[in-house]
Amino acid sequence: xxxxxxxxxxxxxxxxxxxxxxxxxxxxxxxxxxxxxxxxxxxxxxxxxxxxxxxxxxxxxxxxxxxxxxxxxxxxxxxxxxxxxxxxxxxxxxxxxxxxxxxxxxxxxxxxxxxxxxxxxxxxxxxxxxxxxxxxxxxxxxxxxxxxxxxxxxxxxxxxxxxxxxxxxxxxxxxxxxxxxxxxxxxxxxxxxxxxxxxxxxxxxxxxxxxxxxxxxxxxxxxxxxxxxxxxxxxxxxxxxxxxxxxxxxxxxxxxxxxxxxxxxxxxxxxxxxxxxxxxxxxxxxxxxxxxxxxxxxxxxxxxxxxxxxxxxxxxxxxxxxxxxxxxxxxxxxxxxxxxxxxxxxxxxxxxxxxxxxxxxxxxxxxxxxxxxxxxxxxxxxxxxxxxxxxxxxxxxxxxxxxxxxxxxxxxxxxxxxxxxxxxxxxxxxxxxxxxxxx
Numbered sequence: 071x072x073x074x075x076x077x078x079x080x081x082x083x084x085x086x087x088x089x090x091x092x093x094x095x096x097x098x099x100x101x102x103x104x105x106x107x108x109x110x111x112x113x114x115x116x117x118x119x120x121x122x123x124x125x126x127x128x129x130x131x132x133x134x135x136x137x138x139x140x141x142x143x144x145x146x147x148x149x150x151x152x153x154x155x156x157x158x159x160x161x162x163x164x165x166x167x168x169x170x171x172x173x174x175x176x177x178x179x180x181x182x183x184x185x186x187x188x189x190x191x192x193x194x195x196x197x198x199x200x201x202x203x204x205x206x207x208x209x210x211x212x213x214x215x216x217x218x219x220x221x222x223x224x225x226x227x228x229x230x231x232x233x234x235x236x237x238x239x240x241x242x243x244x245x246x247x248x249x250x251x252x253x254x255x256x257x258x259x260x261x262x263x264x265x266x267x268x269x270x271x272x273x274x275x276x277x278x279x280x281x282x283x284x285x286x287x288x289x290x291x292x293x294x295x296x297x298x299x300x301x302x303x304x305x306x307x308x309x310x311x312x313x314x315x316x317x318x319x320x321x322x323x324x325x326x327x328x329x330x331x332x333x334x335x336x337x338x339x340x341x342x343x344x345x346x347x348x349x350x351x352x353x354x355x356x357x358x359x360x361x362x363x364x365x366x367x368x369x370x371x372x373x374x375x376x377x378x379x380x381x382x383x384x385x386x387x388x389x390x391x392x393x394x395x396x397x398x399x400x401x402x403x404x405x406x407x408x409x410x411x412x413x414x415x416x417x418x419x420x421x422x423x424x425x426x427x428x429x430x431x432x433x434x435x436x437x438x439x440x441x442x443x444x445x446x447x448x449x450x451x452x453x454x455x456x457x458x459x460x461x462x463x464x465x466x467x468x469x470x471x472x473x474x475x476x477x478x479x480x481x482x483x484x485x486x487x488x489x490x491x492x493x494x495x496x497x498x499x500x501x502x503x504x505x506x507x508x509x
Contacts, residue, residue: 072191072273073184075312076158076266079259080215080502081245083153087115090247094255094499097218097282098122099202100447105250115151117499121209121217136212143213147504154507157261160269161244161501162235163316165494167253169326176324176494177232180219180257180501181269182312183278187291192222193279193479194287196489199440202285203292210293216314216503220283220290221496223320224276231272232319238265245500255497279320279479281492287313314503316496320472327472330488331452332423332465333444337433342389342463348431349387352403353396360391366457370449373466383422386466388456398422414477415485419468424486427465445488 087093095101095109095117109118119142123135146152161180166173186192209217226232243256260266280287290313297303297310305311318325336345349355364372376395377384383398404416407425415421428434434442444461446452452464470490478485 072186072276072278074270074273074317075182075184076160076261077182077312077314077503078155078158078507079161079180079314080147080152080154080504080507081257082115082499083150084245086149086151087113089113090245091249093117094247094249094497095121096250097495097498099285100495115146117217120213121498136208139209139217140212143215143217152502154504155259158266159259159261160235160266162239162258162260163496163500164243164256165253165324165497166256167251167494169493174324174326174494176318176322177235178221178316178318178322179231179235179269180314180316182503183222183315183317184307185287185290185294185311185313187294189482191277192287193277193482194284195280195475195479195483195485196284196487197484198285198288199487203289206286206289207292207296210289211296214505216290216505218283218286218498219314219316219496219501220286221281221316221318221492222278222283223281223325224273224278224317225321226272226319227321229319229321231269231317232322234265234268235260238262247497249497251495253494253497255500257500273317277480278317279476281318281325281475281490282496283315309505309508312503312508314501320476324494325472326493327469327475328447328491328493329467329469330445330447330491331449331467332428333446333452333455333461334428334432334434334463334465335442336462337438337442339433340431345387345431346394349394349396349427352400352426352431353398356395358393358395360393366453367450370453370466374449377466377468379468383417383419384468385419385423385427387427388453388464388466389462390456396427398426412478412481412483414474414481415483418470418474418478418485418489420470420486420489423465423467439487447491 082093092113093115098121101122106118109116120139123138125135163178165176238260239258244259246256249255294310373386377386385396387394407430408416452466455461456464475490
């Protein structure tokens with residue numbers, strides 16, 4: 071069963087921090103070095119100092135980004151920059167934003183989720199990588215806290231949970247800020263036990279799907295196992311057996327999935343000419359020459375329109391002087407290359423791209439994927455990184471659909487890395503979970 075519980079969340083103190091916008095941060099995994107500098111300059115209490123502190127050449131085991139995060143976390147609580155909730159609560163969360171000039175609102179709520187180590191009730195659709203897990207585990211060990219949430223989806227066709235929460239919201243939000251993304255992020259606090267019980271009861275027999283935070287969820291499992299061994303505490307309800315999450319309805323109209331484009335440095339065994347030749351075995355290939363007068367942002371928009379499709383599998387391979395629009399000729403090739411996979415998996419754009427183009431044609435396997443392939447969610451960046459020579463080419467693609475994600479998770483399969491990019495992204499710094507408060 072899915073077990074959730076209210077908690078004594080930690081938030082910034084609005085009496086001490088007059089401009090909340092200045093202390094909030096993007097999620098750690100999308101912060102660039104330039105943005106990290108900007109966030110540091112925004113405020114001495116910006117949340118980036120906890121989730122992605124700067125590294126220094128003289129860092130040691132005793133003094134590093136993780137120990138500094140713990141030191142700041144403790145000091146900010148001592149100085150009441152961060153304050154504890156007096157009562158256990160859930161924290162409703164609304165994000166209002168524009169997408170393609172249409173206003174959308176995503177509704178969710180912060181709550182503690184009992185960790186499902188076997189992934190029976192919590193379904194994942196992506197595999198995890200070792201480096202991000204090691205990084206987040208070091209931070210969790212140091213701070214003994216969940217500083218950022220994981221986003222999971224539940225299925226509620228009647229929207230019962232949202233309607234229940236909506237009736238309990240006060241007119242004024244606890245925190246209301248404009249995020250790094252220009253979106254409005256607001257949270258409330260509900261301590262009403264009857265409301266919390268209704269939510270617990272609704273979720274009892276549900277299946278949850280990880281939308282964002284696969285590495286953080288697996289890190290929570292690893293941390294719990296480590297703490298069980300370290301402390302000898304076998305209590306199934308020990309604080310480290312829970313993880314702070316944001317739950318949202320899979321049918322929420324404010325949720326969107328955007329594509330994640332691939333940035334590639336080709337192996338020595340293949341060049342553009344050979345690639346074009348081999349691609350023709352599996353795809354129809356249309357070659358378009360680059361018009362240098364078209365700026366990268368506009369060019370990216372044009373290319374995305376060229377690959378829009380409901381039924382076909384289309385991609386764009388972008389090089390400095392030209393680009394290919396490729397369309398898969400026959401889905402049955404996936405039966406040969408991925409015979410052990412489900413029909414749903416074999417028909418995913420991202421599966422077709424990785425299995426045929428990246429693995430079969432380019433010879434890039436799971437073992438050397440990280441050496442050759444990086445990712446971007448920014449359409450324009452997929453153009454500019456090739457223009458400036460950072461990458462040999464980029465592959466622009468269409469987004470995974472929500473029903474595809476659910477089908478893959480239900481089948482207990484995994485999509486290739488970076489198959490989904492949910493919008494809106496959660497803002498970091500709104501609520502924290504200190505395990506020591508629940509001991």
